[in-house]
Amino acid sequence: MSVDNKKLKDVKDDVFIDRIEKLDTLSDEHIEADHIESTAASKAAWLIAMTVSIGGFLFGYDTGYISSVLVTIGTSLGHELSTSEQELVTSLTSGGALVGAVFAGLVADKYGRKMPIYAACAVFVIGTLLQAAAFHLPQFAVGRFVVGLGVGSAACICPLFIAEISPMRYRGRVVAFNNMSVTLGQLIASAIGAGFAQVQGEAWRGTVAIGGLPPIVLAILLMFCPESPRQLIAHGRTELADACLLKIYPTSTPETRQAKIRSIEASIHENTGSLADESIWKSTKRIFTTPATGRAVLTACAIMAISQLGGFNTLMYYSATLFGLVGFANATAIAIVVSGTNFLFSIVNLVLVDRFGRRAILKVTVLGMAICMLIAAVSFHYIPINTKTLELTSDVTGWPAVLVLVCIICYVAFFSSGVATIAWIGTELIPTEVRAVGTMINTVTCWSTNIIVSSTFLSMMKGLTPTGAFGFYSGICTIGWIFVMFCYPECKGMPLEVIREVFQRGFGVGYSKQWQKENAAFAKANAMGNVNFGH
Numbered sequence: 001m002s003v004d005n006k007k008l009k010d011v012k013d014d015v016f017i018d019r020i021e022k023l024d025t026l027s028d029e030h031i032e033a034d035h036i037e038s039t040a041a042s043k044a045a046w047l048i049a050m051t052v053s054i055g056g057f058l059f060g061y062d063t064g065y066i067s068s069v070l071v072t073i074g075t076s077l078g079h080e081l082s083t084s085e086q087e088l089v090t091s092l093t094s095g096g097a098l099v100g101a102v103f104a105g106l107v108a109d110k111y112g113r114k115m116p117i118y119a120a121c122a123v124f125v126i127g128t129l130l131q132a133a134a135f136h137l138p139q140f141a142v143g144r145f146v147v148g149l150g151v152g153s154a155a156c157i158c159p160l161f162i163a164e165i166s167p168m169r170y171r172g173r174v175v176a177f178n179n180m181s182v183t184l185g186q187l188i189a190s191a192i193g194a195g196f197a198q199v200q201g202e203a204w205r206g207t208v209a210i211g212g213l214p215p216i217v218l219a220i221l222l223m224f225c226p227e228s229p230r231q232l233i234a235h236g237r238t239e240l241a242d243a244c245l246l247k248i249y250p251t252s253t254p255e256t257r258q259a260k261i262r263s264i265e266a267s268i269h270e271n272t273g274s275l276a277d278e279s280i281w282k283s284t285k286r287i288f289t290t291p292a293t294g295r296a297v298l299t300a301c302a303i304m305a306i307s308q309l310g311g312f313n314t315l316m317y318y319s320a321t322l323f324g325l326v327g328f329a330n331a332t333a334i335a336i337v338v339s340g341t342n343f344l345f346s347i348v349n350l351v352l353v354d355r356f357g358r359r360a361i362l363k364v365t366v367l368g369m370a371i372c373m374l375i376a377a378v379s380f381h382y383i384p385i386n387t388k389t390l391e392l393t394s395d396v397t398g399w400p401a402v403l404v405l406v407c408i409i410c411y412v413a414f415f416s417s418g419v420a421t422i423a424w425i426g427t428e429l430i431p432t433e434v435r436a437v438g439t440m441i442n443t444v445t446c447w448s449t450n451i452i453v454s455s456t457f458l459s460m461m462k463g464l465t466p467t468g469a470f471g472f473y474s475g476i477c478t479i480g481w482i483f484v485m486f487c488y489p490e491c492k493g494m495p496l497e498v499i500r501e502v503f504q505r506g507f508g509v510g511y512s513k514q515w516q517k518e519n520a521a522f523a524k525a526n527a528m529g530n531v532n533f534g535h
């Protein structure tokens with residue numbers, strides 16, 4: 001045997017023994033339950049995932065059309081909207097989303113995953129009608145808020161439902177798939193918005209009204225989807241859960257389905273009452289008093305905050321205003337570049353996130369975001385803008401405007417291939433016993449930081465100048481990058497018990513690196529054929 005082969009064999013043996021020890025600590029039920037995961041999943045799982053992701057699409061559509069509506073709405077609501085009125089109608093949807101997400105999180109365990117989705121469909125339709133038929137600001141504002149309730153509810157429940165219905169081996173990707181539906185919704189919203197912008201009159205109403213159709217389709221298709229097996233088991237409806245599992249895994253045996261049901265029962269038991277009143281308080285207390293748990297929740301929330309405070313949604317919500325400001329003639333059409341890049345790179349994330357891991361991707365992309373924002377900030381300095389009126393003082397903008405556009409495209413590419421999706425995957429860091437409350441804190445972090453950005457952008461552009469505003473976002477991204485470098489552990493492919501150990505060691509960056517190295521050696525050894533226990 002060559003020296004290299006001998007070394008590899010030694011590593012393999014060590015890792016093998018370690019793995020066997022770890023496997024011994026897992027219950028037989030978990031291992032048996034894994035058998036069902038190795039049987040082929042039917043098309044039903046994908047059909048259900050695609051149906052539910054219409055909810056993600058609506059989240060995208062209803063947050064995406066505001067950019068074109070703001071520049072085409074004119075005096076339709078009785079007068080030209082002032083800066084603060086524009087900020088109000090934009091951020092009211094984020095405010096509604098905050099309320100909707102908390103509501104959905106609270107009722108989903110009690111009434112099931114489908115109920116908050118039906119509720120979201122209803123408010124999507126009502127909010128859309130209110131906006132499309134508005135001739136006064138208050139009605140339009142209420143419509144924006146009502147639609148926001150649906151956005152928050154969909155953002156909270158759809159990824160959860162999809163993850164519960166999908167085979168375990170696809171779970172990382174399904175979150176990315178749901179996020180891709182969000183970006184598709186935003187792309188279609190800006191494309192329709194740009195199309196209607198060419199039509200005279202009040203065509204913006206058409207852009208808004210189209211958003212009323214998908215919720216009706218979603219509500220109809222949802223009737224054919226089963227409830228999540230986890231939800232059925234939690235309510236003692238194991239026969240229905242068995243039927244649902246058979247639909248998803250048609251070649252499974254009754255024994256493997258029973259094992260899966262027992263394993264889900266055991267995990268529900270671990271979380272019992274995590275949303276019961278007394279436990280909300282207990283879990284919250286545990287997050288703030290157990291340092292390791294606190295660090296895990298903090299890490300997830302920090303990445304979510306960076307994803308929002310880094311300024312992406314200023315581009316999503318105000319891109320047409322911004323491109324008009326720097327002198328592009330057809331601003332709504334150019335805005336499609338932002339949502340198109342966002343969509344394309346969300347697919348890049350879907351392909352790369354499980355291969356390269358979260359930390360490696362964040363290290364490159366968050367730095368990229370900071371640099372792009374910095375160059376955009378400097379370029380703005382050379383564009384003649386009157387910051388009082390946010391209008392150009394001369395028609396000649398030239399290269400700085402083009403550089404701003406290039407920086408924005410690169411920024412969006414970095415954002416979308418990195419922190420956009422990884423912020424939603426971040427709940428994998430939160431231990432099961434506080435997962436429900438931790439996820440809720442994460443969601444609240446998302447929408448409250450989103451409100452800050454969406455309600456201050458235009459005022460910041462006026463008060464701090466565009467250079468100051470973009471410099472500020474660059475600063476946030478830089479702080480985010482430092483956080484990633486020092487505090488974000490790589491938890492790709494880690495079982496929950498190992499993630500728990502990671503945060504026992506500070507933020508566990510070094511420990512997680514070591515674990516990933518061993519895991520890679522184990523996988524290599526496994527691939528050589530000598531180690532084989534079916535994982």
Ligand SMILES: O[C@H]1[C@H](O)[C@@H](O)[C@H](O)[C@@H](O)[C@@H]1O
Binds near residue numbers: 063186
């Ligand atoms: O484009 C969206 C963005 O508008 C959301 O704020 C973010 O949470 C999503 O991850 C992203 O895909």
